[in-house]
Amino acid sequence: MVQAQERTAVRAKKRFHHGDLREALIAATRDLLIEHGPDGFTLADACRRAGVTTAAPYKHFRDKQEIIEEIVARGFEELTAANAKAVAEGGPGTVAGITAIGLSYLDFAVAQPAVFRLMFGHKSKIRKVNHVDESGNRCLKSVIEQVAAYSRKHGHTADAEKIAIRLWTFVHGASSLELDGDYERVAPGLNVHDLIAGVTPKLLGAASEGRAPRGKKR
Amino acid sequence: MVQAQERTAVRAKKRFHHGDLREALIAATRDLLIEHGPDGFTLADACRRAGVTTAAPYKHFRDKQEIIEEIVARGFEELTAANAKAVAEGGPGTVAGITAIGLSYLDFAVAQPAVFRLMFGHKSKIRKVNHVDESGNRCLKSVIEQVAAYSRKHGHTADAEKIAIRLWTFVHGASSLELDGDYERVAPGLNVHDLIAGVTPKLLGAASEGRAPRGKKR
DNA sequence: TGTACATCAGTGAACGCGCGTTCACTGATGTAC
DNA sequence: TGTACATCAGTGAACGCGCGTTCACTGATGTAC
Numbered sequence: 001m002v003q004a005q006e007r008t009a010v011r012a013k014k015r016f017h018h019g020d021l022r023e024a025l026i027a028a029t030r031d032l033l034i035e036h037g038p039d040g041f042t043l044a045d046a047c048r049r050a051g052v053t054t055a056a057p058y059k060h061f062r063d064k065q066e067i068i069e070e071i072v073a074r075g076f077e078e079l080t081a082a083n084a085k086a087v088a089e090g091g092p093g094t095v096a097g098i099t100a101i102g103l104s105y106l107d108f109a110v111a112q113p114a115v116f117r118l119m120f121g122h123k124s125k126i127r128k129v130n131h132v133d134e135s136g137n138r139c140l141k142s143v144i145e146q147v148a149a150y151s152r153k154h155g156h157t158a159d160a161e162k163i164a165i166r167l168w169t170f171v172h173g174a175s176s177l178e179l180d181g182d183y184e185r186v187a188p189g190l191n192v193h194d195l196i197a198g199v200t201p202k203l204l205g206a207a208s209e210g211r212a213p214r215g216k217k218r
Numbered sequence: 219m220v221q222a223q224e225r226t227a228v229r230a231k232k233r234f235h236h237g238d239l240r241e242a243l244i245a246a247t248r249d250l251l252i253e254h255g256p257d258g259f260t261l262a263d264a265c266r267r268a269g270v271t272t273a274a275p276y277k278h279f280r281d282k283q284e285i286i287e288e289i290v291a292r293g294f295e296e297l298t299a300a301n302a303k304a305v306a307e308g309g310p311g312t313v314a315g316i317t318a319i320g321l322s323y324l325d326f327a328v329a330q331p332a333v334f335r336l337m338f339g340h341k342s343k344i345r346k347v348n349h350v351d352e353s354g355n356r357c358l359k360s361v362i363e364q365v366a367a368y369s370r371k372h373g374h375t376a377d378a379e380k381i382a383i384r385l386w387t388f389v390h391g392a393s394s395l396e397l398d399g400d401y402e403r404v405a406p407g408l409n410v411h412d413l414i415a416g417v418t419p420k421l422l423g424a425a426s427e428g429r430a431p432r433g434k435k436r
Numbered sequence: 437t438g439t440a441c442a443t444c445a446g447t448g449a450a451c452g453c454g455c456g457t458t459c460a461c462t463g464a465t466g467t468a469c
Numbered sequence: 470t471g472t473a474c475a476t477c478a479g480t481g482a483a484c485g486c487g488c489g490t491t492c493a494c495t496g497a498t499g500t501a502c
Contacts, residue, residue: 017445017497037342039257043489055491056446064489113340120400122331124255133403140404165405166388166417172400173391182338182390185351186358187383199384202420235464235478261456273458274479282456 022060024050026074029067033114038121043067068118068125069132075115076135079108080142093149099200101143102171103193109175116179120172143168150204166203171196240278242268244292247285251332256339261285286336286343287350293333294353297326298360311367317418319361320389321411327393334397338390361386368422384421389414 018024028049032041043064047054061067082104090100109116118125119136126132147167148160177183178192236242246267250259261282265272279285300322308318327334336343337354344350365385366378395401396410 021445037340040342042487044487053447054489055448058490059445117340120395121398122255122335123399124258137403140400144404161405165401165408165413169391169395169413169417170384170388171391172395173387173389176394177338177387177390180339181341182358183383185355186362187379190383195383195387199387199421203417239478260454262454271480272456273481276457277478 018050018052018056021050021052021056024052025057025060025067026070030071030112030115033071033118034112036114038114038117038125065125065127069127069129071115072118072126073129073132073135075112075119076132076139079105079119080135080139082108083139083142083146087146092146093153095150095201095204098146098150098167098204099197101146102167102174102196102200105171106175106178106192106196109179113179116175140168147204156205163204167200170199170203236268236270236274239268239270239274242270243275243278243285244288248289248330248333251289251336252330254332256332256335256343283343283345287345287347289333290336290344291347291350291353293330293337294350294357297323297337298353298357300326301357301360301364305364310364311371313368313419313422316364316368316385316422317415319364320385320392320414320418323389324393324396324410324414327397331397334393358386365422374423381422385418388417388421 025046028046029041031049032045035041043057044054046067047056050056057064057067061070083101086100086104087097090097144161144164147164150156151160151163174192174196183190183192243264246264247259249267250263253259261275262272264285265274268274275282275285279288301319304318304322305315308315362379362382365382368374369378369381392410392414401408401410
């Protein structure tokens, strides 16, 4: 991985034009976010990784924030896609399908903790940008729609949105505590997949409908 | 508030010795954390607030991190006390009492978001310090004990720790989404107190035991 | 196919900034006599 | 009660650092003829 990056940098130094510096900078920033957390990266670092002067990004981005915004927007799109894929495989409108969304949310959070924190954490670093906000809202609304589909299918009178909020709350809590290492201090070895799979039917008010799918081993 | 701080600064300038600079710096840092988030404060800012040179803190703290560690440890102690008070008032070993702990957790998070984030967020800024870790663990274990007390009282066979983890997860999720403004984007006007009060009995497996207390108005 | 030219992505040097930390110092304070 | 003195909390100046951003520039590239 590191070697691949160095090779990229060397290659970049040979050519005057980078090829696709915009994407390279986004990729470098993402890597740095993974390695150093949501605040532990700098534009200068990303430039070094991309093999480029610190002035180069300004040909592609207004400023540092704009790169972060792009990463956040893509994160929401990625999460939306992952959720959609999960529910399609698990079975739309079923407990298994909705559980799969929760597990997909968790997986995303654990795979990209810093991006997840930027997406859901305090927004001081992100300007009010419509395009980012909208991708976020679209993502969350798709979850609500899935729960609504479940409610319709089972003729529940309960408000679908209310139940969706409950599920989201639980899954978000599980994801946060897991990726921040808080479970580890109190319940080391906890299987968070099982935790989500166990609670989802209860929050759906469907404890008797059947077993939730087993979570992946941790 | 700001005027009070300025007065403090002026008073501090008159006297050569500050009086209690250690506490003043902790208070200033806390204020800055509230205003600028967990990363938006600097030692230099805290010094300015306390009316003191940037070199002065080093007579009381090893470095910048040590101030943060102190604030985190105190945060855990404060939360532990708030939880204990809540459960005592709500009724130990009752649904109301356990709900009260959840609401107390939420209130703490909303009142001191930055401290909350430092306590539970990614730990990169906090050294492995026994004294901080222990106060955190003590805090979380006290919640588990309360749930265990409930289980014992009701002769439930269910594992108290498992249920406690579920409750913690939900309440933590609710607190995080609320203080990060994520509910607002999707469900503006949501009453988070009611959300917690509604779900707690379900997660305790005590839906039929009685009504949960009403949350405070938002 | 070959040449002249406009474009604009990336350069490299510089900027102002504020940070955390260090250092030798100074002078207010409390204590011992 | 009054004085000499040791202590040590806070000073003020300086440090090295790395950041984000700017600027006039340069030279690789693609296009028009």
